[in-house]
Amino acid sequence: MDVAVGSTNPVKIDAVERTLERFEPTVTAVDVESGVPEQPWSVEETVAGAENRARRALAEASADYEFGVGLEGGVTRFDGAPGVTLIMWAAVTDGERVERGGGPSLRLPDRVAERLEAGEELGPVMDDELDTTGIAESDGAIGVCTDGLTDRTTALGQALACAFGPFRTTQYE
Ligand SMILES: O=c1[nH]c(=O)c2ncn([C@@H]3O[C@H](COP(=O)(O)OP(=O)(O)OP(=O)(O)O)[C@@H](O)[C@H]3O)c2[nH]1
Numbered sequence: 001m002d003v004a005v006g007s008t009n010p011v012k013i014d015a016v017e018r019t020l021e022r023f024e025p026t027v028t029a030v031d032v033e034s035g036v037p038e039q040p041w042s043v044e045e046t047v048a049g050a051e052n053r054a055r056r057a058l059a060e061a062s063a064d065y066e067f068g069v070g071l072e073g074g075v076t077r078f079d080g081a082p083g084v085t086l087i088m089w090a091a092v093t094d095g096e097r098v099e100r101g102g103g104p105s106l107r108l109p110d111r112v113a114e115r116l117e118a119g120e121e122l123g124p125v126m127d128d129e130l131d132t133t134g135i136a137e138s139d140g141a142i143g144v145c146t147d148g149l150t151d152r153t154t155a156l157g158q159a160l161a162c163a164f165g166p167f168r169t170t171q172y173e
């Protein structure tokens with residue numbers, strides 16, 4: 001099974017390889033535009049980014065690729081909930097149908113949220129606050145903010161499972 005992923009971020013490629021392991025996929029990174037801002041600021045924008053990445057990755061891959069996958073991280077405010085929430089969404093397409101799946105979400109620290117509201121992007125803000133380099137390519141904000149109870153690979157993998165599963169099960173026929 002050949003899968004084209006709309007990102008070159010190794011953590012996203014790893015999430016796809018690990019989650020789909022039982023299908024023994026060949027996973028290829030395709031450098032595509034998400035078509036949304038670097039830091040999406042709503043569920044709609046985040047889902048749109050995931051869908052664009054999935055469609056564009058499949059369109060740019062060679063013809064024998066079966067699936068395009070898009071993974072997108074975003075932030076949003078939810079009515080009635082305090083602060084700014086990190087969200088992540090996956091989209092999978094077979095070229096006709098598109099399925100979407102949501103991943104874990106959690107409230108970001110207020111000092112991080114304030115900088116996002118000023119227009120900054122989460123990855124660089126986390127690196128700056130933590131004095132790390134490339135946290136978005138390893139544990140991610142979700143790994144740091146859960147004290148390692150989960151990490152970005154696992155979290156994105158959960159979103160992917162929810163978007164990919166409907167292509168495998170007969171429950172939707
Ligand atoms: O979903 C996430 N889970 C996390 O735990 C996490 N930690 C940081 N970020 C940041 O969220 C922004 C949009 O993410 P994103 O989908 O554009 O990813 P990315 O920029 O890392 O890769 P890519 O755009 O090259 O594919 C980027 O600033 C990421 O650094 C996370 N996103």
Ligand SMILES: [Mg+2]
Pocket residue numbers: 038
């Ligand atoms: Mg990005």
